Amino acid sequence: MTEPSHRYVVPTGAAPLVQLKGIAKYFPGVIANQDVDLEVMPGEIHALLGENGAGKSTLMNILTGIYQPDAGEIIIDGYACQFASPVQAIAAGIGMVHQHFKLVNAFTVAENIHLGWSETPRRASAPALEERTAALAQKFNLQVKPSARITELSTGEQQRVEILRVLARKARVLILDEPTAVLTPAEARELFKALRDFVSTGNAVIFISHKLDEVLEISDRITILRGGRKAGTELAADCTPAKLARLMVGRDIVLADMRARPPGAAAVSSSPVLRLRDVSVLNDNGHTALHGISLDVRAGEILGIAGVAGNGQRELSQVLTGTRPAATGVIEIDGHAIAHANAADFVRRGIGHIPEDRLHSGLAPGLSITANAVMREYAKPPVTIAGIFRPRAAKALARQIASVADVAIPDFAMPIRNLSGGNQQRLVARREMRIASKILVAAYPSRGLDVGAINTMLRYIVDLRNAGAGIVLISEELEELLNLSDRIAVLYEGRIMGVLDNDRVDIDEIGLMMGGRLRGEKGAAHG
Amino acid sequence: MADFRLQRLPSTTPAAALGARILAIALALVIAGVILAFVGKNPLALGLQVVTSSLGSSFGLEDLGLLVIPLILTGLSVTVAQQIGAWNIGAEGQFYAGAFAASAVGLFAPLSGGWSLVGMGVAGAFGGLVWILIPALARAYANVNELITTLLLNFVAILLVYYVSTDAWRERGGVANSATPRIKAEIPEFWGLVHWGLPIAVLLALAMAGLLAFTRWGYEVRLIGSNPAAGKYLGIAARRHLITVMLISGAIAGLAGMLEIAGTVHRLQGGISNNYGYLGIMVAVLARGSSIGVIFAAALMAFILNSGIILQTQGLTTSTVLAITGLILFLTAIGDELSHYRVVRDKS
Numbered sequence: 001m002t003e004p005s006h007r008y009v010v011p012t013g014a015a016p017l018v019q020l021k022g023i024a025k026y027f028p029g030v031i032a033n034q035d036v037d038l039e040v041m042p043g044e045i046h047a048l049l050g051e052n053g054a055g056k057s058t059l060m061n062i063l064t065g066i067y068q069p070d071a072g073e074i075i076i077d078g079y080a081c082q083f084a085s086p087v088q089a090i091a092a093g094i095g096m097v098h099q100h101f102k103l104v105n106a107f108t109v110a111e112n113i114h115l116g117w118s119e120t121p122r123r124a125s126a127p128a129l130e131e132r133t134a135a136l137a138q139k140f141n142l143q144v145k146p147s148a149r150i151t152e153l154s155t156g157e158q159q160r161v162e163i164l165r166v167l168a169r170k171a172r173v174l175i176l177d178e179p180t181a182v183l184t185p186a187e188a189r190e191l192f193k194a195l196r197d198f199v200s201t202g203n204a205v206i207f208i209s210h211k212l213d214e215v216l217e218i219s220d221r222i223t224i225l226r227g228g229r230k231a232g233t234e235l236a237a238d239c240t241p242a243k244l245a246r247l248m249v250g251r252d253i254v255l256a257d258m259r260a261r262p263p264g265a266a267a268v269s270s271s272p273v274l275r276l277r278d279v280s281v282l283n284d285n286g287h288t289a290l291h292g293i294s295l296d297v298r299a300g301e302i303l304g305i306a307g308v309a310g311n312g313q314r315e316l317s318q319v320l321t322g323t324r325p326a327a328t329g330v331i332e333i334d335g336h337a338i339a340h341a342n343a344a345d346f347v348r349r350g351i352g353h354i355p356e357d358r359l360h361s362g363l364a365p366g367l368s369i370t371a372n373a374v375m376r377e378y379a380k381p382p383v384t385i386a387g388i389f390r391p392r393a394a395k396a397l398a399r400q401i402a403s404v405a406d407v408a409i410p411d412f413a414m415p416i417r418n419l420s421g422g423n424q425q426r427l428v429a430r431r432e433m434r435i436a437s438k439i440l441v442a443a444y445p446s447r448g449l450d451v452g453a454i455n456t457m458l459r460y461i462v463d464l465r466n467a468g469a470g471i472v473l474i475s476e477e478l479e480e481l482l483n484l485s486d487r488i489a490v491l492y493e494g495r496i497m498g499v500l501d502n503d504r505v506d507i508d509e510i511g512l513m514m515g516g517r518l519r520g521e522k523g524a525a526h527g
Numbered sequence: 528m529a530d531f532r533l534q535r536l537p538s539t540t541p542a543a544a545l546g547a548r549i550l551a552i553a554l555a556l557v558i559a560g561v562i563l564a565f566v567g568k569n570p571l572a573l574g575l576q577v578v579t580s581s582l583g584s585s586f587g588l589e590d591l592g593l594l595v596i597p598l599i600l601t602g603l604s605v606t607v608a609q610q611i612g613a614w615n616i617g618a619e620g621q622f623y624a625g626a627f628a629a630s631a632v633g634l635f636a637p638l639s640g641g642w643s644l645v646g647m648g649v650a651g652a653f654g655g656l657v658w659i660l661i662p663a664l665a666r667a668y669a670n671v672n673e674l675i676t677t678l679l680l681n682f683v684a685i686l687l688v689y690y691v692s693t694d695a696w697r698e699r700g701g702v703a704n705s706a707t708p709r710i711k712a713e714i715p716e717f718w719g720l721v722h723w724g725l726p727i728a729v730l731l732a733l734a735m736a737g738l739l740a741f742t743r744w745g746y747e748v749r750l751i752g753s754n755p756a757a758g759k760y761l762g763i764a765a766r767r768h769l770i771t772v773m774l775i776s777g778a779i780a781g782l783a784g785m786l787e788i789a790g791t792v793h794r795l796q797g798g799i800s801n802n803y804g805y806l807g808i809m810v811a812v813l814a815r816g817s818s819i820g821v822i823f824a825a826a827l828m829a830f831i832l833n834s835g836i837i838l839q840t841q842g843l844t845t846s847t848v849l850a851i852t853g854l855i856l857f858l859t860a861i862g863d864e865l866s867h868y869r870v871v872r873d874k875s
Contacts, residue, residue: 323760343762353760361760364753371749375761384743391740 015078017042017204018063018094018173023072025058031228032058036072038223038230040173042202045195047209047219047236049248054450055228056208060175063206064096065089095166096175101158103150109133110146113165133164140167141197155310156187163194174198175206180214184308184514192218212241224248248451258462258483259502265300266468268486271335272296273470274320274351274439279329281315289315290494292329297439297470302461304485304502305474307514312494313474314356317443320472321353322346323361333438347376352436356443356474358428365417369409372416373398373427376435405430406456422449429457433464440464443474458484478510490514534871543866551862555855563843573841577834585719590836591829592721593791597622597800598825599728600783601807604655606814606821607735608673608776611752611769613666617677618780619804621655623684625781626788627691628654630795633710633788634696643712647789648782655781656774658684663773667766673773681804689797696795706796714790724786729822731779736818748772780804806832809856815863831855 018040025033033055040046050056061067063074065083074081076092083089086096103112110133114120121128130146137144142164150158159179166174174195180188195205195218209215215222216236224231224247231247274297283289290312297303307313318324319331322341331338333349343353355362363372374383374394382393395412402409405426407419416424429445442461446454461484465471475481481488488505490497490513497513500506560570581587601618608615615621629651632638638646658680665671691707698708714722739745751758751765758765783803792799810828814820835848 322762343760345762347762355760360754361756364750364757366753367749371746375750375757378746379743384746387743389741389743389746 014042016040016075017044017077018206019073019075020059020063021073021075023059023062023069023074025055025062025067026070033062033069033228036225036228036230039233040204040206042204043199044221045199045205045207045219047207047215047222048225049209049212049215049222049244050225050231054225054248056225057177058228059225060096060177060206060208063089064094064175090166090169090171093170093172094175095169095171095173097159097162097166097177097179099177099179101162103158103161105150107150108146109144109148109150109153109161112150112161113146113168117169136164136168140164140194142167142194154187155308156183156190159183159187159191160194167198172203173206174203175208177208179207180209180211188214212244215244216241245451258458259302259486261466265466268301269299269470271298272332273299273334274472275330275332276319276326277330277332279319279326279331281312281319281324282327283315288327288494290319293494293496295489295496295499297472299438299470300465300468301486302465302471302473302484304481304488305472305491306478306481306488306510307491308476311491313443313491315494316491317353317355317441317472317474320439320441321351323353347435350436350438350469352376352432352434352440354425354429354432354440354442354445356447358424359417359421362428363416363424366415368413369402369416369419369427370395370398370412373401373412373431376431401427401430401434422453425449426453426457429460433460436464436469439470439472441472441474444476445473446475446477446480454480531870531872533868535868539866544863547862547866548859551858552855555851555858558854559851568841568843573838573843576841577837580837581830581833587833587837589719589721591826591833592718592725594829594832595825596722596724596728596790597783597787597803598806598810598828599732599822600779600786601803602810602814602821602825602828603728603732603735603807603818604776604780604783605807605811606816606818607779608773609752609811609816610739611748611772612755613769613773613776614674615659615677615773615776615780616674616808617659617662617680617777617804618783618807619800619802620677620681620684621658621777621780622784622787622800622804623681623688624654624658625651625784626654626795626799627684627688627784628657628781629785629788630691630696630707630710633712634707638712640712644714644789647710647712647785651785651788652778652782655777655779655784657777658781659773659777663770663777666773667770685797685800688795688799692794692796698794706794709793710788710795712789713793714786722786722790724790727786728783731782732818732822735775735779739818744768780807813856813859 016039018038020036020038023033023036024031036055036059038059048056048059058067062069065086065088068084074083076094081092083092104115107115108126108130110126110129113133113136114124114129126147133144133146137146142160144157144160144164150161153161163174179191183191195207199205207215207219216239219236221233222236222239222244223233224244226248234247276293276295278292278294279290280288280292281290293316295303305313305316315324319326319341322338322343322345325341331341333351338345353362359365370391371394374397377383377397378389378394383390383397398412407423407426416427419427425445429442432440440461445457445461449457458480461471461473473481473484482502482505485502487499487501488510489499490510492514497518500510556574560574563570563573581591601622604618604621605615629647632646632650633643636643636646659677662671662673662676662680665676666673693705696707697704698706714724716722739749747758747763748768750761751763751768755765784800787799787803788795806828810821810824813824813827831852835852838848839845
């Protein structure tokens with residue numbers, strides 16, 4: 001573990017930079033936070049760890065003035081504060097970089113930095129703003145191109161602009177919400193370096209994450225939230241991933257290799273079930289999103305698709321499930337070329353799809369849970385017989401899917417948008433697995449789930465593989481891909497950088513491929 | 528110390544929704560009563576007058592029955608389009624187009640008796656369908672907002688009917704010079720003035736409710752209406768469904784125009800719709816997407832309209848009556864929203 005070269009030494013008796021005491025926040029029917037204490041010292045990187053729904057975001061929204069606490073105190077530099085709005089919080093030196101960036105895409109970096117900032121000169125030309133931005137970038141050692149438009153930047157660069165914007169406003173506490181979720185490993189390392197520089201002058205960072213390894217790597221202390229309450233604050237040096245996982249979920253979690261087949265599991269077929277041959281696909285804007293991709297998926301195997309989100313994963317999952325046509329190339333199912341892609345046809349052939357944005361494409365949010373649960377099987381008996389839709393049979397099927405998915409549902413007539421994201425995801429997963437006799441395309445199946453639910457979800461996928469279906473697992477979590485996949489293909493800017501056998505996988509090589517190197521380009525090591 | 532606060536629930540129970548509505552209507556009537564008392568009217572006497580005139584006599588009930596027919600159909604027209612996520616603001620124009628087409632058949636087609644009525648019915652529905660055809664295709668193929676297109680076509684239909692009823696098809700030597708000759712084919716009455724259009728409208732509403740709830744097609748329509756992307760995900764022919772549903776919506780409004788001609792007015796004249804097309808939007812809003820709810824919402828709307836007419840005979844201005852109507856709808860909308868809330872007690 002790399003120790004920062006210039007550690008900030010806290011003067012004895014110094015007040016914490018941020019102190020939260022007994023914070024509570026209630027939402028209808030939910031305790032988001034209760035009795036939460038948090039203390040962040042100058043020079044500290046403090047991680048906030050917790051499952052989805054543990055109350056991390058709520059707590060930070062309180063600290064940044066977006067929410068007002070129902071109970072408790074906020075103490076900054078030893079003085080009690082009340083933030084009625086984010087503007088007051090930033091004035092007190094507390095700035096946050098959200099998971100979804102709040103940048104104006106059509107503006108340049110310099111314009112975004114100066115937008116809504118009291119120190120922006122009243123009359124400033126574009127070059128003047130860019131000069132100021134360059135000076136700020138120099139000061140905080142964050143490389144940005146002041147004249148570039150946001151749309152031209154990579155996600156990592158956009159994040160740097162967000163951070164610079166917060167730091168320019170003289171933030172002394174920088175809150176980052178899952179900052180590495182959108183970064184390549186190399187970009188993440190760069191971010192960590194910038195964070196260490198930032199705290200070395202007596203500032204502080206609050207780092208929200210649910211990735212255990214990176215929390216251990218970057219932070220000095222770790223506060224764990226569970227069910228809206230504080231489960232403990234630990235020195236990172238005293239922690240192991242297993243200990244943190246236990247604190248986070250309140251039980252032991254085994255991050256196991258799930259590739260082993262139990263006796264009786266289906267073997268990997270010799271010929272592929274689903275095949276892409278030189279397939280190119282256009283995205284919604286008519287640009288080529290996939291460039292001549294060739295992939296084979298065999299029955300009984302899990303093919304992992306690694307890569308940073310936004311490199312063609314969405315289009316890949318759509319072309320594999322017939323929801324987006326191929327511009328060129330051939331799609332074969334069981335050796336037969338499919339002439340006209342049609343989602344209903346793919347479903348009939350036994351191809352299921354867990355889409356990445358389930359609420360927007362995989363569900364009808366305003367309709368009942370029943371209507372959503374039967375989406376794949378509504379057209380056939382027992383739900384529809386001779387064109388007649390039978391609500392009673394639909395409800396029975398929905399009940400069955402919900403019980404297998406282990407989701408407790410008080411009222412099946414309730415709109416599905418009232419369910420939590422995790423429960424929606426479980427229902428969609430189970431619904432798709434019922435029809436995925438040949439192939440399941442699962443895009444980010446564990447996204448939005450907590451550790452316990454992720455394990456259940458991955459177990460479902462393994463069971464389906466054991467039953468003989470081929471799985472395409474698209475994920476950003478390398479660990480998840482390594483635990484499950486038989487082979488891993490790396491997607492970068494719409495191209496397959498290479499397909500690796502999991503037995504001979506080199507994490508550094510995957511990282512390089514995710515960053516755009518072709519397989520074997522790494523150098524002599526594999527030569 | 529206990530602390531009370533409001534909590535919003537994601538969904539509401541039917542009982543709470545109904546209760547909120549009854550409360551809203553009662554509150555609107557109380558407010559209206561207070562205002563009436565201020566301007567020197569006796570609200571209780573007026574209220575009694577309204578209730579006895581519209582519900583207490585067969586004349587009043589027959590008027591209600593006649594009013595409710597077009598309101599059910601135009602409300603149904605808007606509700607059906609809503610199912611697939613389209614706003615048909617053009618029920619008014621489709622009503623006129625249906626009345627126009629039905630009158631053309633009634634006046635000029637060489638059909639007799641029952642066949643003439645059947646011809647008028649087909650023509651009326653077809654007229655409404657034609658009137659929504661362009662907005663439907665424009666929405667389906669070019670994503671042109673149907674709010675605008677259907678609304679603008681209303682004016683075309685209204686003026687077309689004014690033109691033919693005061694010029695081309697005018698009754699020569701008639702009294703008013705502003706209507707066509709009387710159309711011979713008439714829908715028979717089954718109770719006083721109320722004709723068989725009423726059961727037809729109610730059955731149509733029930734049939735649409737059934738189609739939507741108990742057919743595969745209806746399920747697909749509701750699905751696409753809730754989320755067009757889900758239609759794509761499932762490979763449903765969303766465009767075809769959109770066009771079909773919008774054409775059905777137009778045909779229902781057109782049929783309303785035909786029933787008004789053949790059952791109630793018997794001549795084509797300007798202003799024949801009495802704004803039923805626009806009132807249908809309010810009926811649909813009150814019915815909250817339920818085809819069966821349309822029947823009850825239309826009945827309520829008919830009662831409000833009828834009360835308005837009675838109040839006008841008692842010396843209240845049209846504006847006052849409109850204000851009371853607006854107050855009821857306004858408070859109902861608030862009541863719908865408030866039925867999502869409940870008071871909870873904090874223990875501290």
